[in-house]
Amino acid sequence: MPELLAPIAGNVWKILVAVGDKVELDDELIILEALKMETPIYSDDSGTVSEIRVKEGDSVQDGDVLVIID
Amino acid sequence: MFDILKDLIYSSGAVSLTGGNLVMWLVSFVLLYLAIKKQYEPLLLLPIAFGILVVNLPLTFLMEPEHGLIWFFYHYGIEQDIIPPLIFLGLGAMIDFGPLIANPKTLLLGAGAQAGLYVTFFAAVLFGFDLQEAASIAIIGGADGPTTIYLTSKLAPHLLGATAVSAYAYMALVPIIQPPMMKLLTTDHERKIVMSKLRPVSKLQRICFPIITAMTIMLVVPPAAPLISMLMLGNLFKESGVVERLSKAASNELMNIVTIFLGLSVGATMTAGTFLSPKVLFIFFLGLFAFVVSTAAGLIMAKIMNLFLKDKINPLIGAAGVSAVPMAARCVHKVGSEANRRNYLLMHAMGPNVAGVIGTVVAAAILLKNLG
Numbered sequence: 001m002p003e004l005l006a007p008i009a010g011n012v013w014k015i016l017v018a019v020g021d022k023v024e025l026d027d028e029l030i031i032l033e034a035l036k037m038e039t040p041i042y043s044d045d046s047g048t049v050s051e052i053r054v055k056e057g058d059s060v061q062d063g064d065v066l067v068i069i070d
Numbered sequence: 071m072f073d074i075l076k077d078l079i080y081s082s083g084a085v086s087l088t089g090g091n092l093v094m095w096l097v098s099f100v101l102l103y104l105a106i107k108k109q110y111e112p113l114l115l116l117p118i119a120f121g122i123l124v125v126n127l128p129l130t131f132l133m134e135p136e137h138g139l140i141w142f143f144y145h146y147g148i149e150q151d152i153i154p155p156l157i158f159l160g161l162g163a164m165i166d167f168g169p170l171i172a173n174p175k176t177l178l179l180g181a182g183a184q185a186g187l188y189v190t191f192f193a194a195v196l197f198g199f200d201l202q203e204a205a206s207i208a209i210i211g212g213a214d215g216p217t218t219i220y221l222t223s224k225l226a227p228h229l230l231g232a233t234a235v236s237a238y239a240y241m242a243l244v245p246i247i248q249p250p251m252m253k254l255l256t257t258d259h260e261r262k263i264v265m266s267k268l269r270p271v272s273k274l275q276r277i278c279f280p281i282i283t284a285m286t287i288m289l290v291v292p293p294a295a296p297l298i299s300m301l302m303l304g305n306l307f308k309e310s311g312v313v314e315r316l317s318k319a320a321s322n323e324l325m326n327i328v329t330i331f332l333g334l335s336v337g338a339t340m341t342a343g344t345f346l347s348p349k350v351l352f353i354f355f356l357g358l359f360a361f362v363v364s365t366a367a368g369l370i371m372a373k374i375m376n377l378f379l380k381d382k383i384n385p386l387i388g389a390a391g392v393s394a395v396p397m398a399a400r401c402v403h404k405v406g407s408e409a410n411r412r413n414y415l416l417m418h419a420m421g422p423n424v425a426g427v428i429g430t431v432v433a434a435a436i437l438l439k440n441l442g
Binding site: 035042062 | 267268396399400403404407411414416417
């Protein structure tokens with residue numbers, strides 16, 4: 001099952017998808033905030049969002065799993 | 071009755087106003103506008119702008135030596151070199167040196183970007199500035215406010231307002247000045263380079279870094295001691311994890327308090343008499359030149375390193391070798407993600423960015439040692 005990992009450490013600013021949503025490769029799924037800058041994170045796969053491991057306001061480390069896509 | 075009225079008029083500041091004062095009011099209003107409306111470095115520009123305004127109201131004697139309120143702030147805070155090191159203490163408690171420890175070769179980028187300083191130093195001498203003035207102007211290229219203020223107050227205090235304002239102005243203008251330079255000096259292919267993940271840094275390494283760096287730099291360039299010792303002490307507060315209260319005090323309360331006195335005092339040095347000279351325009355021009363050359367030098371340094379590296383670095387991160395933290399790193403990240411949206415350069419750029427702070431302090435210390 002493909003996992004979307006956080007490419008940089010930061011805070012989860014916005015989650016743009018919900019469990020069950022269909023997503024395409026390169027869709028914007030999550031916006032992280034690091035050093036007062038918003039960084040969009042794009043989907044690496046196409047499929048259905050089966051799990052979201054974070055919520056808005058969470059702080060994440062580099063490499064943490066954000067979203068799981070079926 | 072008439073005499074009292076006459077007396078009141080003559081003792082009021084209004085009759086002593088000069089045209090220069092009015093121009094300085096205008097400068098102050100422009101800076102207030104930039105700070106409040108545009109939010110350009112408001113924490114500093116706002117007190118600076120207000121300082122300019124009040125010192126250009128005649129007969130207030132706020133900067134009168136031994137008498138004026140703001141003169142005391144200036145004398146004890148800046149002339150005696152108290153405030154810039156205290157700002158560095160707070161910066162140290164905020165800066166994460168992790169990306170630099172993980173990728174120490176980015177230290178070269180922080181050093182390379184200082185080339186702009188030396189080029190500008192000679193340019194300023196050619197324009198007729200004396201050596202002390204030239205050094206104070208050149209340091210603007212490091213894009214580090216406290217270091218600029220520290221060096222200028224020691225070498226050429228009459229230029230303090232101009233060099234400080236231009237250093238902070240160019241820091242705020244990083245997102246406008248740097249991207250064209252980045253695009254000019256790198257190819258699309260280079261900007262797309264994705265860098266491999268930074269290795270994790272252990273707590274022990276994070277604790278050893280400020281201690282070893284402080285010792286090394288102070289042994290090699292002792293005049294860097296006031297700034298480097300405070301910077302590394304602040305960082306040790308943060309990384310040791312045992313003095314969170316001190317770390318927070320240094321980076322929040324103390325930093326905020328000294329920022330008020332710093333801004334106000336720097337603003338108050340800008341009386342019409344000292345500020346309104348053709349020299350000042352040259353300082354803004356040469357400061358911009360220094361900043362542009364430093365950015366270019368960082369980018370070129372990164373490209374040179376790529377000739378030798380198997381694991382290529384994205385040359386954009388060289389532009390973060392100027393020390394404007396974290397504006398320059400953000401800017402690198404943004405330009406990198408425009409070229410390749412899966413390119414997350416932020417942390418990679420923080421390495422040269424924090425190295426740039428150290429590089430600028432060392433450069434300032436070398437200038438101070440030779441010219442002070």
